Structures are given as C-alpha cells and as structure tokens.
Amino acid sequence: MARLPSGTAIELYESLDSTSLEAKRRAERGVAEPRWIVALAQTAGYGRRGRQWEQSIGDFAGTLLFAPEGASDNLGQLSFIVALALAQSLDEYLHEDQIRLKWPNDVMLNGAKCAGILLENLGQYLAIGIGVNLVNAPKGLAYPTTRLLDFIKDVPTPDSFCARLDHHFWALYRIWRQAGFGEIKERWLERAIGIGTEITVRLPNETLSGIFEGLDDSGALILRSDLGKRMITAGEVFFGPQP
Template sequence: MTRFPSGTAFELYDSLDSTSLEAKRRAEKSMAEPRWFVALKQTAGYGRRGRDWKQRTGDFAGTLLFRPDGPVEHRGQLSFIVALTLAFTLDEFIDAERIQLKWPNDVLLGGAKCAGILLENLDDYLAIGIGVNIVNAPGGLEYKTARMMDFTDAPPEPAQLCARLDHHFWTLYREWRATGFPSIKNRWTDRAVGIGTEITVRLPNETLSGTFNGIDDNGALILRSGAGKRIITAGEVFFGPRR
C-alpha cells in the first residue's frame, strides 16, 4: 500500500469508471482511513450537476475520501481549502500570477478553466473530487479551458501532482481546524478573480447581474445591484452583464 507522508493512502488505477464513484463504493464499506483514488483514465467521469468531465490520459482525475472533523454545516468551507490547495500546487510548476480562483470552485490558468472541484457528502464521509487539465484543454464548452503543459516545460505526472495536492491540503486543513475560516477566506479572496466587477450569476430559476462584493463568512457570494444585496450559496458565475 502506497502512503503519502501525511499517512493518507494512495491508489492509482489505469482505468476506472469514476474516482468519485469508487470513493462512494468505499464509503459504503466503511473505509477507516483517508485515501486518494486516482485514475489515468475515466470512462464515466463527472463534475457538478452530473456533467461529463472530459479527460485524456495524462490529465489528473482524483478523489480524496475521508471523515472530516467539525460540524457538517461547515463542510462547504472545505471547497475554498481545496481551491487554495490547487493554487498552491500549481504554483510549484507555473508562475503564480497566471493562476486565479473563480467562485465557487474553479481554478483558472491564464483566464481559462484548468481545474474543477466537486464535494459530495456521504454521511460521515466527504468525497473531494478534483480534475486538472494537464495535457488536454477540452473544446466545445461554454467557457474557455486551459492546460498546464502550455504554461510549463515540465508538467507533472498525475501521481506527482497528487502527492503535492495531499501535502497542501492537509496543511491547510490543519490550519482551518485550528483557526477557523477567516484566514482561508482572506487567502482565497487574494487570489479570486472578478471581485468588484460586474458579474452574472445563473441560478436554477433566475439569472442575476450585479457587482461581486466578495464572499461572506460561510463562503457564499455577495452580489449587490440596484435591487439590493443578495447572498448566493450556489450558482454559475459569468463575468460581465447579463447575457
């Protein structure tokens, strides 16, 4: 069994239907220790709202399964920890000025999406799914995409990337457990794109436009417009006025 210095177990597969589905299967068996599942190829990978996640061999697809400490209602804050984890990891390979964070859980590289995050509550467990474009920048989407290999001469292998993700995640997780969300929030805000600008937020039943005024102490987006202030806990953000 391979383990990272944190003690977290690591399993690498040539192919899986989905690392997140594998995490669900293990949660049903009451797995005792934190564990990463990484696949070089996924046949049924998915992201938010069940959307397909396009992956080629060489890209990163991984899920961390563990039992988080603290109240269940605070688990949403972990998405900001994971976003920072990705930013700090990519900093090791790419100029940090090229890397930005987009609410709620995207990582941008050169202004285009390079990585995505999916948190799934599984009773006592939390599954953190992460996808990173290392060699492939999928087309045909409603947003621009980027890949790491266009920004570095030495893009990492998936296992190498996972080792650095594991290091940064547990460092930030321990900080969060010791001091709470404020320092995580401040560091996320420092790297966030679009704060102070006009954005459009697509919700299930409406579309809103206004100024992005940052996030509150729970990580919700603060939107200000002529209609007043709205606190948004989930939605899709687009930069610029309503389309």
C-alpha cells in the same frame, strides 16, 4: 498500500468508471483512513450537476475520501481549501500571478479553466473530486479551457501532482480546523477573479446580475445590485454583463 508523505493512502488505477463513483462504493463499505483514489483514465467521469468531465491520459483525476471533522454545515468551506491547495500546487510550476480562483470551485490559468472541484457529502464521509487539465484542454465548452502543458514542458505525472496537492490540502485543512474559515477566506479572496466587477449568476430558477463584493463568513458570494445585497450559496458565475 502506497502512502504519500502525509501518511494518506493513495490508490492508483489504470482505469475506473469514475474516482468519485469508486469513492462512493468505498464509503458504502466503510473506510478506516483518508485515501486518494486516482485514475489514469475514466470512462464515466463527472463534475457538478452530473456534467461529463472529459479526461485524457496524463491528466489528474482524483477523489479524496475521508471523514471530516467539524460541523457538517461548514463542509462547503472545504471547496475553498481545495481551490487554494490546487493554486499552491500549480505555484510550484508557474508564477502565482497566472493562477486565479473563480467562485465557487474553479481554478483559472491565465483566465481559462484548468481545474474543477466537486464535493459530495456521503454521510459520515466526504468525497472531494478533483480534475486538473495537465496535458489536455477540452474543446467545445461554453467557457475557455487550458492545460498546464501549454505553459511548461515537464508536466508532472498524476501521482506526483497528487503528492503536492495532498501536502497543501492538509496544511490548509489544519489552519481551518484550528482558526476557522477567516484566514482561508482572506487567502482565497487574494487570489479571486472578479471581485468588485459586474457578474451574472445563474441559479436554477433565476439569473441575477450585480457587483461581486466578496464572501460572507460562510463562503457565500455577496452580490450587490439595485435591489440590495444578496448572499448566494450556489450558482454559476459569468463575468461582465450578459445578453
């Protein structure tokens, strides 16, 4: 089995229905070690809330499957670690000022989405699904998208990008395990988009507007409005006042 410099196993497929679905199948059978499941093409890729994730040949689609350490109620903080790892990986190709992080789990390049993250708790295991627009930017979505190819000519291959992402993820994961969420939180906030500005947050049963003040110690978004402060653990964020 192929391994990355960290020792993490990597499985590279020409095509899968979904790297996240394959991770679920592996978790059902049991896995002995962390591994990346990477597909050059997906026929049924999906993101948050089951939404279809469009992927073209050359884009990165991968899922990291492993048994995390630490309390299960803190596992949502790993989305911030992955977002930072993605930003640091993209830093190797672009100026870091071009890359910003959008709560809860999007990576933005010059104000447009270029990567998304999906955490799925599989009991003993955690599956972290990641999609990065390296060569293709989907059209017709409710938000702007972009791709790395618009900024550089020599776009990394999915497996080489995985190696960089793996390196940065485990370095940040060790910080989280040793020192807790505090340093991860501060690093994320340094790269966050929208802090101190008016945002709208759409929840399953309501829509809220207010000032994005930051994160609490769990990673929840702090929203201040005329009604006071509210901690939001999940939702869709839109910038500026909404009609």
